[in-house]
Amino acid sequence: MSITQNLTISISSSSSPFLAPSNFNSRNQLSLNAKSVSICKCVATPREAETAYKTKVSRNENMGKLQAGYLFPEIARRKSAHLLKYPDAKIISLGIGDTTEPIPEVITSALAKKSHALSTLEGYSGYGAEQGEKPLRSAIASTFYPDLGIEDDDIFVSDGAKCDISRLQIVFGSNVKMAVQDPSYPAYVDSSVIMGQTGLYQKDVQKFANIEYMRCNPENGFFPDLSSLSRPDIIFFCSPNNPTGAAATREQLVQLVRFAKDNGSIIVAIETSSFSKYAGFTGVRLGWTVVPKQLLFSDGFPVAKDFNRIVCTCFNGASNISQAGGLACLSPEGLKAMRGVIGFYKENTNIIVDTFDSLGFKVYGGKSAPYVWVHFPGQNSWDVFSEILEKTHVVTTPGSGFGPGGEGFVRVSAFGHRENVLEACRRFKQLYK
Amino acid sequence: MSITQNLTISISSSSSPFLAPSNFNSRNQLSLNAKSVSICKCVATPREAETAYKTKVSRNENMGKLQAGYLFPEIARRKSAHLLKYPDAKIISLGIGDTTEPIPEVITSALAKKSHALSTLEGYSGYGAEQGEKPLRSAIASTFYPDLGIEDDDIFVSDGAKCDISRLQIVFGSNVKMAVQDPSYPAYVDSSVIMGQTGLYQKDVQKFANIEYMRCNPENGFFPDLSSLSRPDIIFFCSPNNPTGAAATREQLVQLVRFAKDNGSIIVAIETSSFSKYAGFTGVRLGWTVVPKQLLFSDGFPVAKDFNRIVCTCFNGASNISQAGGLACLSPEGLKAMRGVIGFYKENTNIIVDTFDSLGFKVYGGKSAPYVWVHFPGQNSWDVFSEILEKTHVVTTPGSGFGPGGEGFVRVSAFGHRENVLEACRRFKQLYK
Missing domain, CATH: 3.40.640.10 (Type I PLP-dependent aspartate aminotransferase-like (Major domain))
Known part of the structure; x- marks a missing residue:
């Protein structure tokens, strides 16, 4: 069917409880309306991989203003690329502030x-x-x-x-x-x-x-x-x-x-x-x-x-x-259990702060939040991020990802299993000794 | 503190894991930074009930264009008012398309x-x-x-x-x-x-x-x-x-x-x-x-x-x-279990369709979706909604809530326990006999 060749159909449902996804019901012996189902299904035909459907809809110009990728997906992308380069590396992520400890x-x-x-x-x-x-x-x-x-x-x-x-x-x-x-x-x-x-x-x-x-x-x-x-x-x-x-x-x-x-x-x-x-x-x-x-x-x-x-x-x-x-x-x-988890991350934070401290870095944060803000004066923070990743296999977050005021800093998150935090700190000491 | 009297503070967090909500940590023996906590807390002081804080921020004019309440909250409001008027009424809701049967x-x-x-x-x-x-x-x-x-x-x-x-x-x-x-x-x-x-x-x-x-x-x-x-x-x-x-x-x-x-x-x-x-x-x-x-x-x-x-x-x-x-x-x-639930609602739908059919109404829908679209030609659909609610204690949805093209219709949803659907249909028969 040539007219539908480039289009996947289109049933905007949100409230088409029985039929919208065509194949569910067409397999369904209790299907409510098998006729309509096959109708829905036929409109969409396999697309060729190369086929694109260019509409006359203008792209929202505000979307076009955005810069590069959203920070954390970009970091995830670089981490994946690093893994391709070093398939056996034991990567430790102290980048995105993601919790690692089980829920009480x-x-x-x-x-x-x-x-x-x-x-x-x-x-x-x-x-x-x-x-x-x-x-x-x-x-x-x-x-x-x-x-x-x-x-x-x-x-x-x-x-x-x-x-x-x-x-x-x-x-x-x-x-x-x-x-x-x-x-x-x-x-x-x-x-x-x-x-x-x-x-x-x-x-x-x-x-x-x-x-x-x-x-x-x-x-x-x-x-x-x-x-x-x-x-x-x-x-x-x-x-x-x-x-x-x-x-x-x-x-x-x-x-x-x-x-x-x-x-x-x-x-x-x-x-x-x-x-x-x-x-x-x-x-x-x-x-x-x-x-x-x-x-x-x-x-x-x-x-x-x-x-x-x-x-x-x-x-x-x-x-x-x-x-x-x-x-x-x-x-x-629950409150008591949460305090236990927070206390654990706080100890992680102290370990990271002490490590950078001992290596002579100026370190901020790490008291009221599980983020350690490490100063690398005069350096490009994506460069520092890349060097740390390349040489220690530890993922951090480049400060400039948080705005121009973050240039020259790297954020090290304290979310991590204890042995990973300790291992990351050992590697930092190796790199900056 | 007069300058803060009208304002509740303001710590936009999203990522202030340890401190943002001030009182959690101030009660918290493992509190990470009790000093900052008490600082956060003091800025906000009890407000007088009458006090309002009028900013110089213009309201988004698009928000001002919206009409009345969003449909379903408006129906919920009318249902509550009905319950105040008839505290003992056994209300049956066939209004919002909300599921009622347990998950397999x-x-x-x-x-x-x-x-x-x-x-x-x-x-x-x-x-x-x-x-x-x-x-x-x-x-x-x-x-x-x-x-x-x-x-x-x-x-x-x-x-x-x-x-x-x-x-x-x-x-x-x-x-x-x-x-x-x-x-x-x-x-x-x-x-x-x-x-x-x-x-x-x-x-x-x-x-x-x-x-x-x-x-x-x-x-x-x-x-x-x-x-x-x-x-x-x-x-x-x-x-x-x-x-x-x-x-x-x-x-x-x-x-x-x-x-x-x-x-x-x-x-x-x-x-x-x-x-x-x-x-x-x-x-x-x-x-x-x-x-x-x-x-x-x-x-x-x-x-x-x-x-x-x-x-x-x-x-x-x-x-x-x-x-x-x-x-x-x-x-x-899972697919098999879902088919069972869908079959159940489908039977509900048939019961409702048959009821309005037998009462001489023109009925649409009810085949591919669990919604029955009942025609009340020449009538205002909010009036029909109100009459049904008033006389049968059944909540439906007025068609005009879905756009001007819905005027003259009422939507009856087939989501409900079987006995409620049967009881609602008995009441419809009483009202329109």
């Missing part, structure tokens, strides 16, 4: 229990509230924000902080100007670019136009010089910071709040957070965002109402199994 | 097994690929798209179709024109409005400017008159349709593909789908989207590359537990 059993038992319950009439539940289940919202509010006036319905349970950052950017839209720590986690800048808040990437300064990069470096104690900033609408401020590990002091936070109030900015009287690192939930996916009802746009409309609308339209709630696990995390036993 | 045990066992494994060294996994785990991508490709030239890496595993629709809209951005069946699932239109693809809502015709509404009604066999459409960039075409339940014929699909090729439109040589209804995963959250590599924007850039970038930047992959369940769904035993 008190928490996985709750996950398994909920899983089993889903096969019973009493235990089954379908769609939950997009904003999360009430007991979990309540447990988050009372565990993390007692006495702060945060109510249960200010808490929006999500599948993770990165996802919520994007949903927040959708709420804000294209006509806002954001400020971001430099260096910082790449998702802030990239989601801003995607939403059309920025101009083009300016190669000379390695910055996007119309973003305020708040430089954070050893000279300013990793807290930006606010007096030099032009007025931003949205301030993404992450403390303790990723990648530098720096935590703002009380005085610094007071300054920041005053700056935001003077400028009518949303600092983020919104907090995005996740269970990823506390509970080892990086793969289980569970987080939350706090949007107080009192926060209003300039026309008086509540930010939380728009966020809620986005959550309802663009999201369907976190997995009910993950939410059951989140609730177990916040039980007394 | 062969599938929940896999969910529980993965949950338990996460507490072991060998079984633990952290961040997975944003695009989904390879075995699941492969199983989806071979189960649903054999012999169609769809490769494993054309499959993007997600947390559900609604979420992927929004991610697709982010890819397309604001400078495209979309076409959508009228009536259709509200997420297509709403996500288009949110992304700035549309003009204002035009009350007289109940449509947004710059969307092509493809009217589907009994007169045209629920397939749009393509000759009357102006050129769209993106065509969302859902077959079998929600809410009408209509499945396009082979001839109709051929027409649609020809129309898309003539216009260089993306029909959606992309398919969004989910495990929600097949496997009762509405709460577990698992779906997928197929974006063939061969599909290109007008400048030759592959759509799949931009989609991948969005998936990596705005999403962190579906829960690893849910993915383990998805894999079990696609095993021979």
Whole structure:
């Protein structure tokens, strides 16, 4: 059928429960409508490998502004290439901040229990509230924000902080100007670019136009010089910071709040957070965002109402199994177990800090966050990354991946099994002795 | 502290594993940095209930264009109000298409097994690929798209179709024109409005400017008159349709593909789908989207590359537990078990169709999808919804919630326990006898 030769069909379903994927039902003896099934199936015919279908749809110009790959997939790509070159290398990854230690059993038992319950009439539940289940919202509010006036319905349970950052950017839209720590986690800048808040990437300064990069470096104690900033609408401020590990002091936070109030900015009287690192939930996916009802746009409309609308339209709630696990995390036993895991990573952090210290490097972070921010003054951070990988088979993260302010630094993550962290440190000592 | 009185603080974390939520660590004997913790905590002080913080940030004008509430939350609101009025009423919900039957045990066992494994060294996994785990991508490709030239890496595993629709809209951005069946699932239109693809809502015709509404009604066999459409960039075409339940014929699909090729439109040589209804995963959250590599924007850039970038930047992959369940769904035993559940809902559908038939209503759908589309000619569908709720305590969905083309119809969903479906039908017979 020539007219369909280049096209795979197309049934945008989301709600075509019985038929959409054609072959499932065509194999299916209980098939509801075998006739329609074969119809669906025939429209799509095998494509030739070379065939492309060039549409007349213009590419979204904001997507075209993005630079290179998203940082962590790029690192994964280089790691794979390294493995091809050295198939027998025992690679140790201290790159992406991925947890490595098992989830405490008190928490996985709750996950398994909920899983089993889903096969019973009493235990089954379908769609939950997009904003999360009430007991979990309540447990988050009372565990993390007692006495702060945060109510249960200010808490929006999500599948993770990165996802919520994007949903927040959708709420804000294209006509806002954001400020971001430099260096910082790449998702802030990239989601801003995607939403059309920025101009083009300016190669000379390695910055996007119309973003305020708040430089954070050893000279300013990793807290930006606010007096030099032009007025931003949205301030993404992450403390303790990723990648530098720096935590703002009380005085610094007071300054920041005053700056935001003077400028009518949303600092983020919104907090995005996740269970990823506390509970080892990086793969289980569970987080939350706090949007107080009192926060209003300039026309008086509540930010939380728009966020809620986005959550309802663009999201369907976190997995009910993950939410059951989140609730177990916040039980007394769960909290105790999480403290144990955090203590373990903290010991890893100390080992890495001590290693670089002893080798004469200036090391930052590593106190309030499991990231060690190592200074290589005057060096290109991708070069340092490559040298470390080439000579020690250890994956780190180049600082410039977090913004131009990260140039000359490398982030070493403390997530890893103890023997791997020790082995990586032995190799660092060999390389830099 | 007056300057912070109105503000809750603000630590946008996503990657501040140890400290961000201030109170967790301040209670925490293993706290990593008690000093910083107390600093974080003090900045936020209790808010007065009345206090609002009006920023100078303009509200995103696209959010302001949206109409009323998103359909299903609005129905939930009316259901709650009804319960307040009739506290003793036994409400039956045939409204939102939510599954009610337990998940087959062969599938929940896999969910529980993965949950338990996460507490072991060998079984633990952290961040997975944003695009989904390879075995699941492969199983989806071979189960649903054999012999169609769809490769494993054309499959993007997600947390559900609604979420992927929004991610697709982010890819397309604001400078495209979309076409959508009228009536259709509200997420297509709403996500288009949110992304700035549309003009204002035009009350007289109940449509947004710059969307092509493809009217589907009994007169045209629920397939749009393509000759009357102006050129769209993106065509969302859902077959079998929600809410009408209509499945396009082979001839109709051929027409649609020809129309898309003539216009260089993306029909959606992309398919969004989910495990929600097949496997009762509405709460577990698992779906997928197929974006063939061969599909290109007008400048030759592959759509799949931009989609991948969005998936990596705005999403962190579906829960690893849910993915383990998805894999079990696609095993021979899982497929057989799912067929049993689908058969059960199909019987429900027949009961509802027969009931309205016997009462003299014109009924559509109910063959290829578990939705029964009942015609109430000349009546306002919210009025019909209200009358049914008021007099029978059964929740349905008003057709106009799916677009102006749904006016005069009510959607009755066949998801429900058998005795509830039977009881609802008894009440319908009482009301319309």
